[in-house]
Amino acid sequence: MAAHPNPALTLRGVTLGYGERTVVGPVDLDIPAAQTTAIIGANGCGKSTLLRGLTRQLPLRSGTVEVLGRSVEGWPARDYARTVALLPQSPVAPEGMSVEQLVDRGRHPHRGWFGSSSRMDTEAVARALELTDLVELARRDITELSGGQRQRAWLALVLAQQTPVILLDEPTSYLDLSHQVELMDLVRSLPDPTVPTTAGTTASTAPSSTAGQGETERPRRATVVAVLHELNLAARTADHVIAMADGQVAAAGTPTEVLTPDLLLEVFGLDADVVRDPLLGHPVVLPRTAADRASAQERGLVTEPPSGDTLPSAPREDLR
């Protein structure tokens, strides 16, 4: 494993499992700070289990996890929830709860013992509803929402929690393509709410892309880790990709380093060509079957993987 110079999460010798079965590890992993990391891998390879271990829903069988330089062991739950937020894969809302009430739950770790709302709580909920395009649905019962709207409501809860580390388990599974891109672009631009800007204020939930204009310095980004099945969305959004196979880390690095035809074959058993997005420069995965290749050959088309990487290898930020 290549150690990262600035990790937000550090895992050493971590194993996790259920009952008799160990399903993850031993894993050594560095997850870079202030970046977006996508975890990819086939069904059942242990992605959700790894996230559960990071949020302490599942106890570590062995090994250590450090978040922002501090061991998670013995970290008080309320304080931990102000540092790490998780959007689980299939969360279930209590009956009779409105969208606004659900999102307000994200403020619980920030409240005093008597639980009264402060102005900051109200503002954080309002901002989270705005960012997820849910203002008009704020009073609606959660059960009356579509799958995609509900998923955005759970994300709003996570945003209202205002943590420097955000873990998302398949946050886009119910979303149409436009909302998938919008959501991932939103989360990758969220500021770290605990780091003061040069103006001396603490970054709120305003996306750093907008806050970076003018004289104000761009705030430091939150650390985001998202399990994603859509490989092209992962390639478009992530700075860093971790590919898992059978509970182990098969590869970690930039999207270009990880999303190669060899890795896709190893991790997913997927025959694919990988080309480069002409506008943004990230890799694009094109799945192929034997029938696809045979048919192309019959029609006299080239069946070798395209080599057409004609773009200059500019840094990703410059291509956005």
Ligand SMILES: Nc1ncnc2c1ncn2[C@@H]1O[C@H](COP(=O)(O)OP(=O)(O)OP(=O)(O)O)[C@@H](O)[C@H]1O
């Ligand atoms: N609560 C549980 N009890 C027992 N075994 C479990 C439990 N949750 C998951 N597993 C098993 O652990 C393994 C890893 O599951 P996990 O949910 O972490 O996979 P995943 O990579 O997130 O899969 P998917 O892409 O399908 O969501 C699987 O074999 C699964 O059956």
